[in-house]
Amino acid sequence: MTRRALLGGGATLAAGAWLGALLPHALVGAAHAATDAPVAKDGPKRVIVAGGALTEIVYALGAQNRVIANDLTSLYPEAATRLPKIGYLRSLSAEGVLSLHPDLLLAGAEAGPPNVLSQIAAAGVTVQHFKHGYTAELVRDNIRGVANAMKLNDEGVRVAGRFMSDWIQARGKVEEMYGIQKRPRVLFILGHTGNQVMVAGQDTAADAMLAYAGAENALRGFNGYRPLTAEAAVAAQPDVLLTTTTGPSPADPATTLLAQPGLANTPAGRARRVVSFDALYLLGFGPRLPQAVAELARRVHTT
Template identity: 80%
Template sequence: MNRPIDARGAARRALLITSTALAAGAWLGTRVAVAQPNVTTPAAPGKNGPKRVVVAGGALTEIVYALGAQDRMIANDLTSLYPEAATRLPKIGYLRTLSAEGVLSLRPDLLLAGAEAGPPNVLSQIAAAGVPVERFVHGYSAERVLDNIRAVATALRVPHDGTRVASRFTADWLRARDEIEQRYGIARRPRVLFILGHTGNQVMVAGHDTAAHAMLAYAGAQNALRGFTGYRPLTAEAAVAAQPDVLLTTTTGPTPTDPAATLLAQPGLANTPAGRAKRVVSFDALYLLGFGPRLPQAVADLARRVHAA
């Protein structure tokens, strides 16, 4: 939900400039394309905003908590894993495979639907039943996170909390940006291979236009794989040819297996510079790829770990 820049726009303009510089700067590699929002929102009921909110998207759940409006959230989806209190709310299933009947049975007066929420026909059915649906779009940038914070605050009718959270996010982001530039701005950018799936027989790796690619650029690293968008399977030959310095992967919740051991057992990965040196870095998936309010901390942590590795 975009609005014209007003008196509050100075911080936003600064964020936009620095965010663009990070994504497009020479030492940070390629640009990160950001889709423009296309959000349509019916008016929420009641003077003080919606009281029964359902959220489909882990990053949106984090924003609701950051705004201090968690008492309005009656349910969320299976990707809503932070903060811990969010995991104890009723679940509407996985955000890509929502059920209109399941959501409507909760009698919500607002659905916050993340970019991956769907299927689209289910969201349309929910809206047709009279439930306002706030839809968000893809975008892997600090500017998009700031837009989402303000959009959620507007939908919940808590503008002052939106200003507070947006200001804090902006300050944290500028601080993280400056720290990364000062520490690693002239350093060699490590080649990092991001691996999405590291179980079973198929390893999926990230190309351009992915959250992982954007995070690596912000952290002053470079994606070891180029020439494609999205995710694709990795062959042993491609892994060796990529010559990564670091292997990066994610976990979701407690895992009984060691990500490093699992990755290095995959064909080809053990024969890379990262594999021979056992340089494997792992993060919680929502923290690393969620592009929520914790983005500044996640980028700073990623930079420290991949450069140290």
């Protein structure tokens, strides 16, 4: 029996049902929007966040009313986009951050430059650094770390526990529904506009997400991202093309991608099997990770 036959209507409906069961937890930040988390007497009152996943964690903790600004990668939830911006997290300005008089800066792994973070700390602002990685355990630790920095230890334990419960459920369902299937070969394309198309190898968020979703990265043997050639695209023989968008995307991702050299001549291109996700949702490794893995698995196995 073919993989597509195995994933007939019943399986698709079941996938939607269990994914839907996870979604209320993903929206926990929105549920907290009208309330404050408990504020410890010695907790920070003026918080700046540099990192989209960290912003999501703050909202999941219900502590968003303490945030006075965030960076340009903080795109979820929608309310976070309306806060003052400190610029792009890799090119922060000490003067810009300090002008807002924060008492805490939550700095993601990519935040910097390092000398700017040192200047901010030297001015008396607590700078809490967070690690880089592609595991659920790291997300759990970051939830606890943000909670501890904001003096919300009990809330951190609660949210981290719920996150790990959702993660175990999502991973179990992916294995149950797709573990016996042929793993689809997926080519992840980071940029699909302009002249430079970048694809993901190993040691990337995309590679990790595909593995969690029971799929195979169609390009391996190198780390990070590299430009895609037409020859490499055809040789990769992907079953599915996966890409990301940031914010509203006026163009159809399939049309844009398949105009790139070589991609239309792949099995995915000929069948127009193109899957697109919001970049922060797919690659952010924040509190929505279980939902993102569940949805990715459903879409790459059934597209």
